Amino acid sequence: MASVTLSSSAAERVATIAARQGAPAMLRLSVEGGGCAGFQYKFGLETALEDDDIVTETDGVKLIVDMVSLDLLDGSEVDFVSNLGGASFQVKNPQAASGCGCGTSFSV
Template identity: 70%
Template structure:
């Protein structure tokens, strides 16, 4: 597990709180895995899920006892990003603010570089 003093991808407090609540309900470790996959309407899409394991080349950020796990390939596209949890009239979701994204789609789950 690779941990650095520099926060490559930040996990904001609202997202950490939501991950902790989900993990507690499911009886799992409070570790959110964020990855980038090809697809979506803009070329790349974000994938979220509870991390089943942490690999040696994963980047790990921790806030309030909750881990954000990003694989080394996705990290290149996510460096400098922040993960938040937002609730609105339209619903609730994890959202990524990604400075590397040249454009995104209306749903907020896909982007291009």
């Protein structure tokens, strides 16, 4: 079965954001057409699961990916990175043949 994982730092950040918003600690990652490289990642807190969702859990935080997006994300890890340029969620996607400078879109 295909999979996508959530790093401990990403799980901690999702838990913090969810607690502030009084929402469940569930992050949805999906892939949409667009962006400067062809596909773009979309992140959002989720309150409910769909029938075709794949769910993985790290430190009590759920990462949710729909079956269509999973084909483009298989083997990926979602990380939360903080540096001088700012802080953001990043996807380490082994299927991405190339990406854009901002790291939010990719091509296969």
